[in-house]
Amino acid sequence: MDPWTWVQVERWLDWIGEQHAEFDYRYVFSAYLAASSRAPHSGETVMTTDASGGYVLRAGVGDRGLRLANDDERELFIAHLHERYCGDRYSSMRQWEEAQHAGFLEDTEWLYGRRRNEP
Numbered sequence: 001m002d003p004w005t006w007v008q009v010e011r012w013l014d015w016i017g018e019q020h021a022e023f024d025y026r027y028v029f030s031a032y033l034a035a036s037s038r039a040p041h042s043g044e045t046v047m048t049t050d051a052s053g054g055y056v057l058r059a060g061v062g063d064r065g066l067r068l069a070n071d072d073e074r075e076l077f078i079a080h081l082h083e084r085y086c087g088d089r090y091s092s093m094r095q096w097e098e099a100q101h102a103g104f105l106e107d108t109e110w111l112y113g114r115r116r117n118e119p
Helices: 006-037 071-086 093-112
Strands: 045-049 055-059 066-068
């Protein structure tokens, strides 16, 4: 299957949420870091470049990917992530990711009890 395109970015982000559930924030933040660097990137989300000057982001195994045709689409993608996830609540994607991770830790503590090194 061909990668999603820029006009389908919402569908791709929704797919990440469905596929990666409580870890989706890690894939989204990794996509942000990858797109911000403009260089091939590996992590939860892998970004590769192609000969035409485009980029393909893949969020884990089984992802058909999101293709950004050029630097303009890459910049739009970065801005879109900031708008969708930070809004007026967070000043940066890093701040958003840290808040999501803190929420994940809270949920984990609630489900599984206190951390081992705490009294």
